[in-house]
Amino acid sequence: MQTQQTTSIATGDFALPLHDPILVFLVLLAIVLIIPSLFKRINLPSIIGLIIAGILVGPYGFDILSNDSGMEMFSTIGLMYIMFTAGLELDFNEFVANRNKSLIFGFFTFMFPLLIGYPICRYVLGYDQMPAFLTASMFSTHTLVSYPIVSRMGVSKNQAIAITVGGTIFTDAAVLIILAIITSANDGALNGGFWVKLIVSLILFSIIVFLLIPKLAKWFFQKVEDDKYSHYIFVLFILFVCGFLAELGGLEPIIGAFAAGLALNRLIPHTSALMNRIDFFGNALFIPIFLISVGMIVDVKVVLTGWETLIVALVLTCVAIMGKWLAAFFTQKAFNYSASQRGLIFGLSSSHAAATLAIIIVGYQAGILDEYILNGTIILILITCIISSLATQRAAKQLVMEEEESSFTPAALGNYAQEKILVAIANPANIGYLVDLALLIKDPKSPNPVSLLGVVPNNVEAEKNIIKFRQKLQESVMDASAAEMNVDIITTIDYNIPNGIVRTARETMADIVIMGWPGGKIGLLDKLLGDKVDATIRSLDKNLFICHLEKPLISNSRIVVISPPLAEKEYGFSVWLRKVVKLAQELSLPVVHLGHPDTQKTIADQKNIKNLFVFIPFTDWNNPMSCAEYIKEGDLIMLVSAHRGxxxxxxxxDHFPTRLETLFPHHNRIIIYPQQHTPNVLLEADHPIFTPFKIYKQQPS
Incomplete structure (x- = not known):
């Protein structure tokens, strides 16, 4: 076969449509390479360009490529990849906290198009009950074609996105179930056996995907920790296993793909190298080819076949857009969302593609729908994908500007948008998960790299030790580079290691210093009294994180934060709170806060973060270990301490860290010492979280 293909190319056999896999892939890569750059220059979403390119090269355009099994495979992979990425990037805490809102939006986006579409199809277009109902149900579906725009612009964690993605699954599942019911009724197979099979398959699917797969994935990531390529292959394997299981249960594979994303959501941090690989392959290859394949099914010439086709197409398109806009409008009013959030909901939910086409083709092949509905749906797909892309890009830009002005982000905190994190490492062999923690909590808006610091004793071996130290840390630098994170190595010579850490932290203007938990056989209290860590704590005027991380952070199931009374009055309160929020979002973990009600009220008043927290009042500091009853297996314990005075x-x-170590020796633990001093520019910052600091200015005793 290879010889025949080579001969056909050599003899100039370039008959259209192209069938040689090399030429087919070459054309696809040329489109993916050129079109996005071209449309970016004219300020239009690249999604529109890829769909239009698909129309031009497809069987209804210049017939350069055929819509064969190869294209169908890439199209299926791309659509599943979009749904899988949506599940992975979803703010799981936000999704769970707002699942009722997702149900309400799902109800709106299902019922409004159906209620508008059925009477129009029945009485305006003149179809019978079953074709009218099936066509109207098609209006309720939507495909997240414009989701890559949301992901690229960094607003995928907004609550409006969470309920839209959740609502998408609810409404698509409902419509696909309706399709199965109608086709079974049309074939005379709608009986008790059908309902039993459907319910049992849904239950088994949920058990496998949401109970067994997360445990399997956690085990795999821990056992095969260093093989990054196997991690990506494993993720793809889970994606297609879930898609196949959904098919076995009579559902569409896209439902399984989204469920796979949810199942792995907590195990793949959003700033990790693995997530970067997932995004890279999807955005570079699979998703663009899917969008091209969407264009290839659009036959623009159907509008020339007669006025009836054009009228049906326009009616279907207007009904589809009106129904989705009304659903977005009532969702905005119900939950008091902004206009930009309404625009995002409408933009994401207004595009019709895969599910819509599947319903119409199945109905057409079953003899329920005619060619006018089929051709009109093709035009509907083109128009709604264009409208969806434009609406989503416009709303996402507005939302980004709103969040930068008002939300609880580092950008709102002046100089902290330039934050600097320093990881002090005593022994490169024991670096553990310190670098992982630093990369997870780093502000993505800060251009500064995470610095790995090694202080080498000033002796005759100093230069040789510096070289060895830098070589041993190169692997951590390479892992960070794979996640597109900046990491550099700083080595310095000093007679006293604490002095070297403190001096370097000041020289680099570090905001956060991360250190390992003291080792050795003696208790933690004895270690902290008079040793290197204690000297660093006393001398360092930075936010200090002392970490015992013997397990991967993805193995944790919750974050338990313990803070003393008046913690909200400390200068460094805003920093550690922001980092807890960032860590919880990256790992999709809930946060349990044990502390004074006043501290909890301050946290709850912060915008966009209260859904992360479960508050348990704790004031018994005469017996602080009574908080142990709230700590469970798998918790990451974060104790907020304070400097004397x-x-x-x-x-x-003073004694709490020792007791925590004794009682929970194998738990991941972090002690936070908030910053002692705050720059004057931040004391004058007009931000509510700094208001208490202006009142409680105090120098250490």
Whole structure:
């Protein structure tokens, strides 16, 4: 076969449509390479360009490519990849907290198009009950064609996105079930056996995907920790296993793909190298080819076949857009969303592609729908994909500007948008998960790299030790580069290691210093009294994180934060709170806060973060270990301590770390010492979280 293909190319056999796999792939790559850049220059979404390119090269255009099994495979992979990515990038805490809102939006986006579409198809277009109902149900579906725009612009964690994606699954599942019911009724197979099979398959699917697969994935990531390529192949394997299981249960594979994303959501941090690989392959290859394949099914010439086709197409398109806009409008009013959030909901939910086409083709092949509906749906797909892309891009831009002005982000905190994180490493062999933590909590808007610091004793071996130290840290730098994160290595010579850490932190203007938990056989309290860590704590005027991380952070199921009374009055309160929020979002973990009600009220008042937290009042600092009853297996324990002489310092904090280590020796633990001083520019910042700091200015004793 290879010889025949080579001969056909050599003899100039370039008959259209192209069938040689090399030429087919070459044309696809040329489109993916050129079209996005071209449309970016004219300020239009690249999605529109890829769909139009598909129309031109497809069987209804210049017939350069055929819509054969190869294109169908890429199209299926691309659509599943979009749904899988949507499940992965979904803010799981937001999704769970707002699942009722997703149900309400799903109800709106299902019922409004159906209620508008049925009477129009029945009485305006003149179809019978079953064709009218099936066509009207098609209006309720939508495909997240414009989701890559949301992902690229960094607003995928907004609550409006969470309920739209959740509502998409609810409404698409409902419509696809309706399709199965109608086709079964048309074939005379709608009986008790049909309903039993449907319900049992849904239950088994949910058990496998949401209970068994997360446990399997957690085990695999821990056992095959260093093989990054196997991680990506494993993720693809899970994606298609879930798609296949959905098919076995009588559902569309896209439902399985989204469920796979949800199942792996907590196990793949959004700033990890694995997530970067998933995004890279999807955005570079699979998703663009899917969009091209959408264009290839559009036959623009159907509008020339007669006025009836054109009228049906326009009616279908207007009904589809009107129904989705009304659903977005009532969702906005119900949940008090902004106009830009309404625009995002409408933009994401207004595009019709795969599910819509599947319903219409199945109905057409079953003899329920005629060619006018089929051709009109093709035009509907083209128009709605264009409208969806434009609406989503416009709304996403507005939302980005709104969030930068008002939300609880580093950008709103002045100089902290330039934050600098320093990871102090005593022994490169024991670096553990310190770098992972730094990359997870790093502000993505800061251009500064994460710095790995090694302080080498000033002796005759100093230069040789510096070289060895840098070589051993190169692997961490390479892992960070794979995640497109900036990491550099700093090595310095000093007679005293704490002095070297403190000096370098000041020289680099670091905001956060991360260190490992002290080792050795003696207790933590004895280690902290008079050793290197204690000297660093006393001398360092930065936010200090002392970490015991012996398990991957993805193995944790919750974050438990313990803070003393008046913690909200400390200078560094805003920093550690922001980092807890960032860590929880990256790992999709809930946060349980044990602390004073006043501290909890301050946290709850912050915009866009309260859904992450479960508040448990805790004030018994005469017996601080009574908080242990709230700590479970798999919790990441974060204790917010304080420096002596500061407003939130209490004596019990001195012994607390030792007791935590004794009681929970195998839990991941982090002690946070908030920053002692705050730059004057931040003291004057007009931000609500700094208001208490202006009142409680105090110097350490």
């Amino acid at each position: 500061y407003i939130s310092y209490i004596i019990g904090l």
